[in-house]
Amino acid sequence: RKEVEQDPGPFNVPEGATVAFNCTYSNSASQSFFWYRQDCRKEPKLLMSVYSSGNEDGRFTAQLNRASQYISLLIRDSKLSDSATYLCVVRHNDMRFGAGTRLTVKP
Amino acid sequence: DADVTQTPRNRITKTGKRIMLECSQTKGHDRMYWYRQDPGLGLRLIYYSFDVKDINKGEISDGYSVSRQAQAKFSLSLESAIPNQTALYFCATSDRAGETQYFGPGTRLLVL
Numbered sequence: 001r002k003e004v005e006q007d008p009g010p011f012n013v014p015e016g017a018t019v020a021f022n023c024t025y026s027n028s029a030s031q032s033f034f035w036y037r038q039d040c041r042k043e044p045k046l047l048m049s050v051y052s053s054g055n056e057d058g059r060f061t062a063q064l065n066r067a068s069q070y071i072s073l074l075i076r077d078s079k080l081s082d083s084a085t086y087l088c089v090v091r092h093n094d095m096r097f098g099a100g101t102r103l104t105v106k107p
Numbered sequence: 108d109a110d111v112t113q114t115p116r117n118r119i120t121k122t123g124k125r126i127m128l129e130c131s132q133t134k135g136h137d138r139m140y141w142y143r144q145d146p147g148l149g150l151r152l153i154y155y156s157f158d159v160k161d162i163n164k165g166e167i168s169d170g171y172s173v174s175r176q177a178q179a180k181f182s183l184s185l186e187s188a189i190p191n192q193t194a195l196y197f198c199a200t201s202d203r204a205g206e207t208q209y210f211g212p213g214t215r216l217l218v219l
Contacts, residue, residue: 043210099149
């Protein structure tokens with residue numbers, strides 16, 4: 001079983017839609033949680049950290065459920081520029097990356 | 108100028124050849140990492156270094172070696188390349204808290 005599992009997608013949504021991505025992790029001792037964004041053929045970049053109380057950054061909302069070992073990312077009012085692969089990342093001693101969920105936002 | 112650079116950006120080599128991928132950073136970070144990315148598998152950690160005298164194996168270190176020549180430089184070597192080492196390789200850095208990683212642009216390696 002992979003340490004970090006994500007639905008690979010692809011998710012194809014129209015502009016303005018709300019889309020949610022889920023992620024589960026296996027190591028209950030994991031300490032920190034993140035969502036990274038990776039554009040096609042580019043390097044991953046930090047989108048946002050995920051805090052236990054949940055956190056929001058503009059149109060993006062991240063949630064963490066430690067009991068269920070589950071992380072989510074909600075994107076509201078999708079833009080064409082949101083098209084990318086979203087990587088769930090979990091840190092224990094080192095960073096473990098999910099394989100990513102691909103999102104395409106269409107006009 | 109980019110904070111984390113990798114050379115070469117693309118490389119084609121033959122089975123059995125020794126190759127080196129180089130990474131440099133201007134962020135002043137102590138910690139540096141090498142990952143490989145394969146379709147459907149995500150990024151996997153090969154080696155990491157918390158300072159010049161500290162080198163650690165990651166999840167998939169077999170067939171690879173590293174050298175931390177200076178705080179700003181961390182190189183990855185494939186001693187005898189094999190086709191299943193064909194992948195996209197990323198170097199990354201982080202500060203001592205290790206919370207955010209900053210990635211280089213990647214090196215696409217094809218082993219024939």
